[in-house]
Amino acid sequence: MAKNKKQKRLIFRSVILLILIGAVVFALVTNLKKEEEVVAVGEQAPPFELKQVNVDGEQTLNLHEDFEGKGVMLNFWATYCDPCKEEMPYMQSLYPKYKEKGVEILAVSVDATELVINNWISKNELTFPIVHDQKGAVMDAYDVFNLPSTFFINPDGTVERKVDGALTLDKLDGYLEEIVPESEK
Structure with a gap:
């Protein structure tokens, strides 16, 4: 039974780690995308x-x-x-x-x-x-x-x-x- 608890904890920690890694990857991709969208000097001003x-x-x-x-x-x-x-x-x-x-x-x-x-x-x-x-x-x-x-x-x-x-x-x-x-x- 103790071995079963250890396996469940290991699985739980692995899932949490995967979620955290996914969040970090999402944040990095989002920030990179934003950097591309920045209005830079020399570029056309976006219309509105x-x-x-x-x-x-x-x-x-x-x-x-x-x-x-x-x-x-x-x-x-x-x-x-x-x-x-x-x-x-x-x-x-x-x-x-x-x-x-x-x-x-x-x-x-x-x-x-x-x-x-x-x-x-x-x-x-x-x-x-x-x-x-x-x-x-x-x-x-x-x-x-x-x-x-x-x-x-x-x-x-x-x-x-x-x-x-x-x-x-x-x-x-x-x-x-x-x-x-x-x-x-």
Whole structure:
């Protein structure tokens, strides 16, 4: 009977070990797959269409169609993100200057509700377009894990630069200058 218990324990341990090995293999394969999907500098920015907030009616913005030929600063943020809140005034202060130069600032909010976003926009008098990624699909497509994360996209739709973390006014100004269309320089 003791031999039978030892065999059962050995089988149980073997099954547990196989399950753990399977989990490790799954995690490795998943991470390798994710690394392949990362939006890299020089690659085409993934297309998307999202609902714009704080506008009358149902209006959507399409990255490739609505901003064709423009430089685009694509900023992922949320109202609960303190570094995001710190860089928003810089974005607003530079927006009129760069809009005239053919560069658009597009902020993608990952907040849960539009009410929170709209209150933040009104309170801070933001005028650049803000869209709502309620389901996180665009955040996933761009492989964003940290907020804020910003992609600077050239007029041809390729990613010029990706920045994780908050931007200073000087850095933001310089990065926006990099994506000004040639016709506007």
